[in-house]
Amino acid sequence: MNAAGLYLDAMGRADGTLRKALDGLTLDEIRSQPAGAGSNPIGWLVWHLSRGRASIAAGITGTDSVWETGGWAARFGMEGEVKRFVPDDVHTFDPKSPETLVGFFEAATEKVYDAVRGLSDEDLEREVPTRPGQPPAPIASRLAINLFDNIQHVGQVAYLRGLIREQGWF
Numbered sequence: 001m002n003a004a005g006l007y008l009d010a011m012g013r014a015d016g017t018l019r020k021a022l023d024g025l026t027l028d029e030i031r032s033q034p035a036g037a038g039s040n041p042i043g044w045l046v047w048h049l050s051r052g053r054a055s056i057a058a059g060i061t062g063t064d065s066v067w068e069t070g071g072w073a074a075r076f077g078m079e080g081e082v083k084r085f086v087p088d089d090v091h092t093f094d095p096k097s098p099e100t101l102v103g104f105f106e107a108a109t110e111k112v113y114d115a116v117r118g119l120s121d122e123d124l125e126r127e128v129p130t131r132p133g134q135p136p137a138p139i140a141s142r143l144a145i146n147l148f149d150n151i152q153h154v155g156q157v158a159y160l161r162g163l164i165r166e167q168g169w170f
Contacts, residue, residue, distance in 0.1 A: 049105075052150070
């Protein structure tokens with residue numbers, strides 16, 4: 001297994017946990033902040049990790065992000081420049097519905113998996129765009145950051161589900 005395969009395997013495992021954690025949650029539960037004001041709700045965490053995936057896929061393939069091309073910006077009512085959320089306003093993020101949130105997650109996941117599948121170790125050294133104002137970075141570096149971020153956020157979502165539903169591991 002090469003590095004791209006390792007990334008896909010690890011992401012696939014995390015995604016299985018995320019799908020279980022999201023299963024059956026209501027819109028109110030997805031919006032809930034059980035850890036207190038300023039804490040990240042499940043909806044924001046899933047949206048954030050999905051946006052990261054969409055961005056990385058676009059960078060690897062040199063195409064526009066599924067956020068725009070798939071109509072997700074419009075579905076979330078967030079066309080144009082998307083603001084950076086901070087603890088004081090993260091509660092204002094609106095996931096619209098569980099179906100919209102999960103739909104965007106699945107669309108972004110498909111795009112990043114398609115972009116990574118088949119990359120050679122040499123391909124991983126190719127530099128791709130990062131955030132505006134930041135220098136390009138190797139694909140491997142972008143994927144490492146994405147993997148770390150996603151595993152962390154999936155764990156947070158699973159934990160929050162436990163707090164919201166008052167149940168342990170599922």
